[in-house]
Amino acid sequence: MALSEKQAKRNAYGEELRERRERAGLTQAQLGKLAVLSRSHIAHIEAGRRLPSREDAERLDQALNTGGVFVRFLPDANLAAFFEEVAELEPQAVMIREYQNSLVPGLLQTEEYARAVFARGFPRVSDEKCAENVRTRLGRAKILEDSLTPEVWALLDEAVLRRPVGGYRAMAEQLRHIVHLGEHRIRVHVLPFSVGAHALMESGVTLMRFADMAPLAYVEGLNTGTVLDSPAVVEQSLVSYDLALGDALSHQESLALIRAVAEEYEDAQRPAHP
Known part of the structure; x- marks a missing residue:
């Protein structure tokens, strides 16, 4: 069964986060500490089960020094x-x-x-x-x-x-x-x-x-x-x-x-x- 568009975006987001985390030599727990997020939250994002809020994405960008990549990767939404x-x-x-x-x-x-x-x-x-x-x-x-x-x-x-x-x-x-x-x-x-x-x-x-x-x-x-x-x-x-x-x-x-x-x-x- 083909993935839904939303699920495909979550998967892509999670893969990008995992790749950049591993490139930085960080475990999920270590990244969570730097970004003030729980390890389980990081795990769910990387597994494609969740997307971060904009605020969480900003903290991920800051922790990984990615220059706003994770904020820009969030899907556009007409939501608070x-x-x-x-x-x-x-x-x-x-x-x-x-x-x-x-x-x-x-x-x-x-x-x-x-x-x-x-x-x-x-x-x-x-x-x-x-x-x-x-x-x-x-x-x-x-x-x-x-x-x-x-x-x-x-x-x-x-x-x-x-x-x-x-x-x-x-x-x-x-x-x-x-x-x-x-x-x-x-x-x-x-x-x-x-x-x-x-x-x-x-x-x-x-x-x-x-x-x-x-x-x-x-x-x-x-x-x-x-x-x-x-x-x-x-x-x-x-x-x-x-x-x-x-x-x-x-x-x-x-x-x-x-x-x-x-x-x-x-x-x-x-x-x-x-």
């Missing part, structure tokens, strides 16, 4: 630099577990919802750039076209449902989309306000499992994001997710709540009768 590695990892995952406390996860966003998110970002971007960002985000959802892999669980704080991003019509459409996905493709669980404090309330998180490498966690803040591959940190994140999931509504109860909130938005659009 800190998210590039995650976008490469998502299609390889066999399971993705998301928790979001304020926004619908990118994989589940509708066009109008995504446009509203990008339109409120800073610094402001042109209409053309906003449209490109939306297309890129919607393109990520193609991994859901496979009916089996990856398995996706979306754990949503009730605040995600209640914040009318893009207005009532856009929000109703977005929630109906989540219901449709929940009925046919993914699992959805809502953490209602009544739960109060829970194990994930401090941060959103994405957890990914793979067939051929260890699980990873990804956390994101304002203008920054970090892929976490420390086994202890990933395990702690998985346990926190499970604890929060235990406080959430069931899949069917969650879909019922999402439908009800979508109806509230739809009712709010209708003109009031005299």
Whole structure:
């Protein structure tokens, strides 16, 4: 079977890194120390399983004195630099577990919802750039076209449902989309306000499992994001997710709540009768 274009690029990137590392007389562990990366991360890159983030590529260039080769070798992508590695990892995952406390996860966003998110970002971007960002985000959802892999669980704080991003019509459409996905493709669980404090309330998180490498966690803040591959940190994140999931509504109860909130938005659009 022919390699996909993305896999071929990952393989080429890994071969280039391995060749230049060996030419410098460094082990993976030694290069990792110089570039402030884990040995396992270096190993995954060289094996073609992962691409580095732009920041990691810059550190590899500095450690190997390659004059920007590894940054230039990264594929062009209309993504925030800190998210590039995650976008490469998502299609390889066999399971993705998301928790979001304020926004619908990118994989589940509708066009109008995504446009509203990008339109409120800073610094402001042109209409053309906003449209490109939306297309890129919607393109990520193609991994859901496979009916089996990856398995996706979306754990949503009730605040995600209640914040009318893009207005009532856009929000109703977005929630109906989540219901449709929940009925046919993914699992959805809502953490209602009544739960109060829970194990994930401090941060959103994405957890990914793979067939051929260890699980990873990804956390994101304002203008920054970090892929976490420390086994202890990933395990702690998985346990926190499970604890929060235990406080959430069931899949069917969650879909019922999402439908009800979508109806509230739809009712709010209708003109009031005299």
